[in-house]
Amino acid sequence: MASQFIRQTLTKTKPSTIVRRFSTAAAVASPTGYEEPTGVTMKGVKISGRPLYLDMQATTPVDPRVLDSMLPFYLSRYGNPHSRTHLYGWESETAVETARAQVAALIGASPKEIVFTSGATESNNISVKGVMHFYKEKKRHVITTQTEHKCVLDSCRHLQQEGFEVTYLPVGSDGLIDLDRLRKEIRPDTGLVSIMAVNNEIGVVQPLEEIGKICKEFNVPFHTDAAQALGKIKVDVEKWNVSLMSLSGHKIYGPKGVGALYMRRRPRIRVEPQMNGGGQERGIRSGTVPTPLVVGMGAACELAMKEMEYDEKRIKGLQERLLNGIREKIDGVVVNGSMDRRYVGNLNLSFAYVEGESLLMGLKEVAVSSGSACTSASLEPSYVLRALGVDEDMAHTSIRFGIGRFTTEEEIDKAVELTVKQVEKLREMSPLYEMVKEGIDIKQIQWAQH
Amino acid sequence: MLRLVAKRLLGTASRDIPSRPLQILPRLYHENVIDHYNNPRNVGSFDKNDPNVGTGLVGAPACGDVMKLQIKIDEESGKIVDACFKTFGCGSAIASSSVATEWVKGKSMDEVLTIKNTEIAKHLSLPPVKLHCSMLAEDAIKAAVKDAEAKRAKMNATLKGADVKSG
Numbered sequence: 118m119a120s121q122f123i124r125q126t127l128t129k130t131k132p133s134t135i136v137r138r139f140s141t142a143a144a145v146a147s148p149t150g151y152e153e154p155t156g157v158t159m160k161g162v163k164i165s166g167r168p169l170y171l172d173m174q175a176t177t178p179v180d181p182r183v184l185d186s187m188l189p190f191y192l193s194r195y196g197n198p199h200s201r202t203h204l205y206g207w208e209s210e211t212a213v214e215t216a217r218a219q220v221a222a223l224i225g226a227s228p229k230e231i232v233f234t235s236g237a238t239e240s241n242n243i244s245v246k247g248v249m250h251f252y253k254e255k256k257r258h259v260i261t262t263q264t265e266h267k268c269v270l271d272s273c274r275h276l277q278q279e280g281f282e283v284t285y286l287p288v289g290s291d292g293l294i295d296l297d298r299l300r301k302e303i304r305p306d307t308g309l310v311s312i313m314a315v316n317n318e319i320g321v322v323q324p325l326e327e328i329g330k331i332c333k334e335f336n337v338p339f340h341t342d343a344a345q346a347l348g349k350i351k352v353d354v355e356k357w358n359v360s361l362m363s364l365s366g367h368k369i370y371g372p373k374g375v376g377a378l379y380m381r382r383r384p385r386i387r388v389e390p391q392m393n394g395g396g397q398e399r400g401i402r403s404g405t406v407p408t409p410l411v412v413g414m415g416a417a418c419e420l421a422m423k424e425m426e427y428d429e430k431r432i433k434g435l436q437e438r439l440l441n442g443i444r445e446k447i448d449g450v451v452v453n454g455s456m457d458r459r460y461v462g463n464l465n466l467s468f469a470y471v472e473g474e475s476l477l478m479g480l481k482e483v484a485v486s487s488g489s490a491c492t493s494a495s496l497e498p499s500y501v502l503r504a505l506g507v508d509e510d511m512a513h514t515s516i517r518f519g520i521g522r523f524t525t526e527e528e529i530d531k532a533v534e535l536t537v538k539q540v541e542k543l544r545e546m547s548p549l550y551e552m553v554k555e556g557i558d559i560k561q562i563q564w565a566q567h
Numbered sequence: 568m569l570r571l572v573a574k575r576l577l578g579t580a581s582r583d584i585p586s587r588p589l590q591i592l593p594r595l596y597h598e599n600v601i602d603h604y605n606n607p608r609n610v611g612s613f614d615k616n617d618p619n620v621g622t623g624l625v626g627a628p629a630c631g632d633v634m635k636l637q638i639k640i641d642e643e644s645g646k647i648v649d650a651c652f653k654t655f656g657c658g659s660a661i662a663s664s665s666v667a668t669e670w671v672k673g674k675s676m677d678e679v680l681t682i683k684n685t686e687i688a689k690h691l692s693l694p695p696v697k698l699h700c701s702m703l704a705e706d707a708i709k710a711a712v713k714d715a716e717a718k719r720a721k722m723n724a725t726l727k728g729a730d731v732k733s734g
Binding site for chain 2: 162470471472474475478479498509510513545546547548549551559
């Protein structure tokens with residue numbers, strides 16, 4: 118009797134006191150006490166719900182269809198693709214090879230030329246450092262641009278410390294490189310030209326076909342970081358004449374933690390591996406290939422191939438809606454980077470006389486990113502904007518809006534409304550705006566530095 | 568097992584989700600900063616040419632911070648009766664200058680020169696990377712006071728000159 122009572126008491130479960138709301142992320146391990154019925158509180162800020170996501174260049178949500186394709190490989194088909202002796206390994210390996218073919222199809226390559234890595238950063242490291250270390254006897258020079266992603270710039274800096282020479286090409290005010298300048302900088306001992314396809318901050322698309330032609334002419338390997346370009350613009354390794362290409366999974370609605378490296382076979386480009394081990398991925402990148410992530414990336418690439426055209430049309434409409442919506446209500450809005458040679462889903466705007474971090478503080482209901490100084494640890498504005506030659510005071514005011522497959526018109530309208538409201542409020546508070554209104558030329562003033 | 572039963576009976580057994588932890592999550596913005604940003608006090612402008620108004624303009628757009636602080640002096644007592652500001656800068660800069668305008672009201676010009684940037688920073692719990700915002704606010708106060716005193720001196724000089732002339 119007593120034991121029965123004890124059993125009953127122990128198995129009685131009290132109802133949970135905090136209501137778990139449905140979230141789009143699977144199995145959220147939420148930190149305690151931050152989601153209350155009346156809203157969300159984090160880092161001292163309280164908002165009425167989750168913010169609108171307009172930061173697609175930072176990362177993208179996983180497409181539910183991609184997640185569906187990944188789950189079996191976590192729960193039932195969990196074998197190691199390198200296990201040769203049983204069914205679990207064989208089915209895993211088949212899945213990896215299918216994914217490889219899907220990725221290759223999207224870029225116009227053969228599956229034999231795709232190596233899976235942990236992300237575009239790793240692929241960039243293998244490309245820059247691996248190529249130069251392999252050819253270090255004969256080739257001592259690398260050409261890249263000033264607006265590259267940090268991982269490429271940091272790898273080049275590492276090479277400089279080892280004694281290689283690096284040329285950082287400047288860009289024009291529209292963000293594009295000067296092809297004649299590139300031609301002039303190529304030397305007999307140039308081992309690699311690395312120029313990204315689509316810039317992550319300003320969305321500018323470089324003239325890759327022309328760069329590929331120049332590299333072919335001088336017989337220099339051409340590497341491009343296509344993390345932001347994959348699945349968004351038409352990528353063709355033959356047309357661009359690339360020898361190496363870095364790809365990322367989580368920018369095309371795939372999982373985080375996976376990427377790929379395209380390595381041309383004819384003419385073959387050789388690299389020194391950065392990860393040593395059991396010789397997986399043809400010795401280029403040792404380590405167990407993460408089957409579920411790779412399957413996810415493959416599925417994402419296949420979806421991208423089918424939906425790229427439709428997405429682009431839709432996103433172009435949303436971008437115009439956003440830009441026109443903002444421009445109708447306020448003036449002094451500048452688009453950073455070329456307007457024609459641009460990926461439609463990236464809109465980097467500068468609002469004159471308003472500071473970026475204060476604008477972001479007021480835009481807590483919209484998740485966007487800024488290229489301003491205060492948001493980075495130092496007082497320097499973003500190096501990409503400075504390379505564009507943007508005036509110091511304008512560089513402090515930029516906001517990057519990222520539009521993607523799942524962005525709706527209502528989100529754009531709401532973002533326009535909130536942005537306009539905040540900019541107007543901050544302009545009221547801005548002494549620079551007041552001076553401009555009075556007719557004073559700000560550039561003529563001698564500022565008292567502190 | 569008996570202990571567990573006892574806990575359940577007394578209702579003190581842990582529920583599915585534990586109660587709020589004692590450790591406070593690190594915050595990027597103090598509540599005061601956000602409050603000053605959302606409800607800024609004393610935003611505005613006085614007439615620059617008014618002899619009772621002192622204007623302090625400090626900072627530079629290149630650094631990302633420009634503050635304009637204006638104080639209105641009462642002629643007889645020499646005390647600051649009103650203040651307003653305009654700032655181009657991050658949330659901490661806006662909050663620092665807003666706090667500065669609140670603190671100078673009702674004080675005399677010598678008193679406000681003792682306001683230190685460390686006090687402003689402590690009031691807003693500014694992180695080290697934002698301390699320059701409070702320094703700029705202190706500079707703005709000093710510049711405004713200097714301007715006000717200069718105007719006063721000029722006014723006194725012209726009055727004296729007029730007195731002497733009229734004999």
